[in-house]
Amino acid sequence: MSGEAVIETRALSKVYRDFWGRQKVRALKALDLEVYRGEIFGLLGPNGSGKTTTIKLLLGLLFPSDGQALVFDKDATDVSKNERIGYLPEESYLYKFLNAEETLDFYGRLFDMPAEVRKERIDSLLKLVGIERARKRQLRESSKGMPRRIGLAQALINDPELILLDEPTSGLDPIGTREMKDMILQLRDQGKTVVMCSHLLADVQDVCDRIAILHQGELKELGRVDSLLTVEDVTQVKARNLSDDCRNELRDVIQRHGGELLEMDSPTTTLEDLFLSIVRDSEARPGRRIVGEHQRSGGDEGGAA
Numbered sequence: 265m266s267g268e269a270v271i272e273t274r275a276l277s278k279v280y281r282d283f284w285g286r287q288k289v290r291a292l293k294a295l296d297l298e299v300y301r302g303e304i305f306g307l308l309g310p311n312g313s314g315k316t317t318t319i320k321l322l323l324g325l326l327f328p329s330d331g332q333a334l335v336f337d338k339d340a341t342d343v344s345k346n347e348r349i350g351y352l353p354e355e356s357y358l359y360k361f362l363n364a365e366e367t368l369d370f371y372g373r374l375f376d377m378p379a380e381v382r383k384e385r386i387d388s389l390l391k392l393v394g395i396e397r398a399r400k401r402q403l404r405e406s407s408k409g410m411p412r413r414i415g416l417a418q419a420l421i422n423d424p425e426l427i428l429l430d431e432p433t434s435g436l437d438p439i440g441t442r443e444m445k446d447m448i449l450q451l452r453d454q455g456k457t458v459v460m461c462s463h464l465l466a467d468v469q470d471v472c473d474r475i476a477i478l479h480q481g482e483l484k485e486l487g488r489v490d491s492l493l494t495v496e497d498v499t500q501v502k503a504r505n506l507s508d509d510c511r512n513e514l515r516d517v518i519q520r521h522g523g524e525l526l527e528m529d530s531p532t533t534t535l536e537d538l539f540l541s542i543v544r545d546s547e548a549r550p551g552r553r554i555v556g557e558h559q560r561s562g563g564d565e566g567g568a569a
């Protein structure tokens with residue numbers, strides 16, 4: 265992929281030191297990375313692999329021990345560029361006696377936004393994150409997923425070009441997770457650049473265009489999600505309404521051509537899709553209690569070779 269690089273890191277390194285200046289942890293080791301305008305970029309890695317350290321270096325909250333990070337062609341330590349960045353930290357520290365609207369108004373004031381602009385922006389953000397109806401509810405009375413939504417709205421209050429999201433789906437139930445992923449995709453549709461860190465691989469796979477995998481502070485893999493996940497030597501065919509004869513013929517054809525049949529059965533859905541369809545069905549038809557197994561498995565017949 266080519267395009268305008270919004271983020272560029274060159275041999276970016278971070279060593280945390282203790283009180284006496286002795287090396288404690290090498291959190292990031294010579295990271296070379298580019299993130300392009302308009303893409304959703306995933307930073308993946310197990311706990312302690314350096315994801316949050318990278319985000320903090322990009323925000324200029326930490327100074328690199330070596331190397332350099334550029335954001336919008338400016339050194340990341342130049343915090344003036346942060347006016348064009350939105351940041352959702354791993355945990356949002358929100359004032360629990362304020363409601364959603366007041367919280368966003370507070371952050372809007374920090375950016376010196378005029379009252380009319382603030383009002384308009386808050387209305388559209390509350391709509392985007394799906395809490396228009398709960399806008400007057402104090403945070404201490406809200407559900408667990410609400411702070412994540414307000415956190416995202418707060419990160420977007422300054423209409424940023426680049427959005428850094430640290431574990432955006434943490435603490436959300438499957439519906440909240442799906443909605444958060446849709447919101448992230450919507451941001452890309454609006455031309456924003458999104459960098460998200462996560463160790464929830466399914467979430468990253470669903471939304472990211474490209475990913476970097478970090479392990480113990482080192483970059484281990486970098487590339488487009490679709491090409492990284494393509495299994496080159498396997499061909500998948502999906503078909504509906506195949507007779508037994510047709511399936512047998514397919515088996516013969518594959519054998520005749522020297523191929524190896526790995527699988528031919530009906531595809532399964534994901535647990536996420538199943539869960540969401542049950543909840544949505546239940547919302548549409550309250551009162552219905554159980555969907556029998558026979559009803560669920562009586563769907564489309566398919567075959568995959």
Ligand SMILES: Nc1ncnc2c1ncn2[C@@H]1O[C@H](COP(=O)(O)OP(=O)(O)OP(=O)(O)O)[C@@H](O)[C@H]1O
Pocket residue numbers: 280281288289290291309310311312313314315316317318463
């Ligand atoms: N302020 C600090 N002082 C010393 N060591 C730190 C500090 N912050 C992070 N570390 C260490 O640096 C390493 C990288 O941490 P970092 O928080 O960047 O990882 P992460 O990939 O974001 O992990 P997680 O998924 O748990 O949030 C870890 O070994 C961590 O213990």
